[in-house]
Amino acid sequence: MTIKLYVFPLSPRAFKVLFAANQLGIDYEMVLVDFGKQAQKTPGFTALNPNQRMPVLEDDGYVLWESNAIVQYLAALKPQSGLLPADLKARMTAVKWQFWETAHWDPACAIFMFERVVKPLFGRGEASASEIARGEELMGRLGPVLDGALQKTRYVAGDSLTVADVSLGASLVSADQAKMPLEAYRGIQRWRTELAALPGWTKAVALMRPPG
Numbered sequence: 053m054t055i056k057l058y059v060f061p062l063s064p065r066a067f068k069v070l071f072a073a074n075q076l077g078i079d080y081e082m083v084l085v086d087f088g089k090q091a092q093k094t095p096g097f098t099a100l101n102p103n104q105r106m107p108v109l110e111d112d113g114y115v116l117w118e119s120n121a122i123v124q125y126l127a128a129l130k131p132q133s134g135l136l137p138a139d140l141k142a143r144m145t146a147v148k149w150q151f152w153e154t155a156h157w158d159p160a161c162a163i164f165m166f167e168r169v170v171k172p173l174f175g176r177g178e179a180s181a182s183e184i185a186r187g188e189e190l191m192g193r194l195g196p197v198l199d200g201a202l203q204k205t206r207y208v209a210g211d212s213l214t215v216a217d218v219s220l221g222a223s224l225v226s227a228d229q230a231k232m233p234l235e236a237y238r239g240i241q242r243w244r245t246e247l248a249a250l251p252g253w254t255k256a257v258a259l260m261r262p263p264g
């Protein structure tokens with residue numbers, strides 16, 4: 053049975069799982085969760101994810117939510133890809149960054165996405181200056197941490213592409229549109245350019261269309 057990915061494709065969290073599946077060459081069916089129609093609040097979707105949030109993966113009756121868990125699941129289906137390293141310490145280094153992404157990086161990036169991309173797209177009013185200031189303060193603390201790692205190694209968790217790059221990089225898919233303050237971080241810039249050239253990234257970008 054084909055894996056189903058329930059996504060609202062404009063979201064970086066949707067992009068994350070689409071990027072993973074495409075980069076890994078995994079066949080999947082994309083199921084639209086249309087936020088414009090509040091599809092995430094329907095009983096059917098709530099049965100899949102009681103949080104009423106996407107993305108969700110369904111594989112032959114097995115249901116998984118939380119984008120980083122989904123990325124790990126997909127990577128584990130293709131162990132030869134090395135995205136989820138077999139070596140315990142290498143794997144935990146990548147997983148550590150995924151936890152950091154959920155706890156710190158994603159919430160900081162989401163501020164810029166919401167204020168400067170989602171609000172204009174859905175007519176939700178002006179960007180909030182105080183929220184942007186909060187995002188800049190967070191980015192000022194987090195940017196040097198990620199940049200420091202990327203000044204030392206080609207990818208976040210070492211010299212090979214891992215789930216950490218997929219998870220952290222996905223938040224930057226609309227970084228220019230969201231005007232994320234990344235100019236000072238040469239390592240992040242270099243890495244983002246490399247990720248954006250990957251076939252899985254470009255295929256996933258092509259799917260980021262508003263539902264219509």
Ligand SMILES: N[C@@H](CCC(=O)N[C@@H](CS)C(=O)NCC(=O)O)C(=O)O
Nearest residue numbers: 063065092104105106107118119120
């Ligand atoms: N930690 C979750 C976050 C998922 C999440 O917040 N998804 C948002 C969109 S980006 C959502 O579905 N929101 C629906 C809503 O707010 O009604 C993950 O990484 O999967």
